[in-house]
Amino acid sequence: MDTTDALVALSKAMPKTELHLHIEGTFEPEQMFAIAQRNQVDLKYHSVDALKAAYQFTNLQDFLDLYYQGMSVLLHEVDFYDLTMAYLHKMHSENVVHVEIFFDPQGHLSRGVAFAEQVNGIHRALQDAKQQWGMTFKLIMSFLRHLSEESAFETLELAKPFLPLIDGVGLDSSEVGHPPEKFLRVFAACKQLGLKVTAHAGEEGPPEYVWQAIEQIGVDRIDHGNRALEDDKLIEEIKKRNLTLTVCPLSNLKLCVVTDMTEHPIKKMLSLGLQATVNSDDPAYFGGYMNDNYASLIRQTNINKEELLKLAKNGITGSWMDEETKTHHLNQLEQLFA
Ligand code: HPA
Numbered sequence: 001m002d003t004t005d006a007l008v009a010l011s012k013a014m015p016k017t018e019l020h021l022h023i024e025g026t027f028e029p030e031q032m033f034a035i036a037q038r039n040q041v042d043l044k045y046h047s048v049d050a051l052k053a054a055y056q057f058t059n060l061q062d063f064l065d066l067y068y069q070g071m072s073v074l075l076h077e078v079d080f081y082d083l084t085m086a087y088l089h090k091m092h093s094e095n096v097v098h099v100e101i102f103f104d105p106q107g108h109l110s111r112g113v114a115f116a117e118q119v120n121g122i123h124r125a126l127q128d129a130k131q132q133w134g135m136t137f138k139l140i141m142s143f144l145r146h147l148s149e150e151s152a153f154e155t156l157e158l159a160k161p162f163l164p165l166i167d168g169v170g171l172d173s174s175e176v177g178h179p180p181e182k183f184l185r186v187f188a189a190c191k192q193l194g195l196k197v198t199a200h201a202g203e204e205g206p207p208e209y210v211w212q213a214i215e216q217i218g219v220d221r222i223d224h225g226n227r228a229l230e231d232d233k234l235i236e237e238i239k240k241r242n243l244t245l246t247v248c249p250l251s252n253l254k255l256c257v258v259t260d261m262t263e264h265p266i267k268k269m270l271s272l273g274l275q276a277t278v279n280s281d282d283p284a285y286f287g288g289y290m291n292d293n294y295a296s297l298i299r300q301t302n303i304n305k306e307e308l309l310k311l312a313k314n315g316i317t318g319s320w321m322d323e324e325t326k327t328h329h330l331n332q333l334e335q336l337f338a
């Protein structure tokens with residue numbers, strides 16, 4: 001086996017975390033059609049192949065248009081359960097030991113699907129995975145940034161009876177034109193409630209949006225963060241605050257955030273001392289789950305064994321799991337890489 005193949009094998013075997021994953025982005029076309037049929041909902045595309053052929057994106061908005069269409073077949077608690085369970089089965093088979101997943105309540109509330117149907121279905125699957133395999137989890141409710149702050153506040157009100165099931169809040173959807181500062185007050189309210197806070201920033205939006213996420217929102221983590229590399233002071237600030245970046249290589253490629261995987265900046269992030277992690281974002285749409293993201297990086301950016309170990313460790317230290325569990329997984333990693 002040459003070194004690259006050996007590293008890919010190691011990346012498959014190592015215990016992994018997923019810190020940036022939209023559950024609605026795990027909707028595989030086959031399952032989408034099955035649930036559409038079960039719910040008697042019409043999809044715009046008439047076959048799995050026709051739908052897959054549409055997965056050609058030139059930017060984030062191209063993808064989002066399809067993503068919202070796809071999720072429109074989710075109506076009942078069992079749909080959210082089945083979607084989440086299918087994803088968790090895959091992650092278990094890939095040695096993922098801990099997941100922190102986003103869901104987009106407003107993407108479902110707008111279609112008349114109650115908050116309870118969504119959160120109960122997703123959470124029940126997460127609990128079942130924990131019971132069956134010991135896979136730990138956090139659940140993050142994400143606000144849609146193309147909607148108003150008022151709508152985010154309404155969503156927070158609806159979420160209040162379910163806060164014991166929710167660990168954090170995020171900010172996603174169309175980035176440019178919707179800076180973090182638009183949601184200042186609602187994030188402050190979330191923090192008051194004891195929720196962790198993260199935000200997509202610097203995927204397509206400028207470094208200024210990453211500054212706002214850090215200084216105005218006070219995020220615990222940054223989702224993507226690619227464009228932070230354009231600003232040296234910002235890089236220093238992220239390091240000073242020890243903030244983890246949840247980087248998504250195949251997503252970056254599919255949404256043209258990078259033009260080619262050989263140009264992906266994750267190696268540079270590591271060399272600058274940034275806490276980069278590897279994540280899959282919307283794997284059903286972007287052509288790969290956790291192991292595919294690692295394999296793609298290993299094969300095309302020449303990351304070495306030391307860098308691979310650092311990425312895996314960052315995924316553990318940057319997660320919101322308890323300290324004891326972190327230590328356990330870090331020890332496992334050290335042993336595997338020794
Ligand atoms: O990658 C993403 N960026 C912004 N919003 C999203 N919603 C799902 N995936 C994404």
Ligand SMILES: [Zn+2]
Pocket residue numbers: 020021022172200223281
């Ligand atoms: Zn995302």
